Amino acid sequence: MAETAEPRTQQTDDSKQAARAERRAAKLAKQIGAFARAHGGAEGQLAYLGQTGTRIVLVGEDGGWGDLVAPSYAVAESAAQKAGITVHEDFDGEFAAKVRTGPYEWSRMAGIQVGGPSNDNA
Numbered sequence: 001m002a003e004t005a006e007p008r009t010q011q012t013d014d015s016k017q018a019a020r021a022e023r024r025a026a027k028l029a030k031q032i033g034a035f036a037r038a039h040g041g042a043e044g045q046l047a048y049l050g051q052t053g054t055r056i057v058l059v060g061e062d063g064g065w066g067d068l069v070a071p072s073y074a075v076a077e078s079a080a081q082k083a084g085i086t087v088h089e090d091f092d093g094e095f096a097a098k099v100r101t102g103p104y105e106w107s108r109m110a111g112i113q114v115g116g117p118s119n120d121n122a
Contacts, residue, residue, distance in 0.1 A: 021071070021072070021074070021075050021078075022078075024070065024071060024075050024079075025070075025075045025078035025079040025082060026079075026082065028056065028068055028070055028075070028076070028079035028083075029078075029079045029080075029082035029083040031068055032044070032056065032058060032068070032079060032080065032083035032085060033083050033084075035058050035060065035066055036058075036060070036083065036085060038060070038064075039060020039061060039062045039064045040060060040061035040062050041060065041061040042058050042059065042060050042061070042083075042085050043058070043059050043085055043086045043087070043088060043095060043098075044056055044057060044058050044059070044080055044085050044086070044087050044088070045057045045087065045088045045089075045090065045091045045095065046073065046076050046077065046080065046087060047091070048073055049069070052069065053069050053070050053071045053072060053073075053075075053076070054069070054070045054071075054072060054073045054075070054076035055067050055068070055069055055070075055076075056068045056069070056070060056076050056079065056080065057091060058085075059095065059098050059099055061098075062100070063098055063099060063100025064100065065099050065100075
């Protein structure tokens with residue numbers, strides 16, 4: 001009897017994990033869609049972060065940018081597909097050139113350099 005219970009338990013666990021991943025992808029797709037609407041459209045790039053998950057980098061048509069983190073590459077891929085955005089293989093070239101940074105980003109980046117403003121309070 002224990003042998004038949006184990007596969008059912010495994011199936012239940014797999015079903016729960018699949019349902020959880022589907023819900024997470026749907027939530028991320030909504031967030032991607034909201035970003036795209038706010039920025040006149042969006043494109044993205046998926047960056048594997050290891051055990052942490054996958055980063056979804058978004059760049060709007062207006063140059064605005066942001067990111068989200070999915071628990072896995074499959075969830076990130078599903079979310080991007082559901083949102084209907086173009087996904088780039090790399091973050092370079094014309095895609096990277098669309099990003100517009102402001103004074104905040106420049107001051108944060110300068111703080112990392114020797115002699116730049118301190119980011120201790122950030």
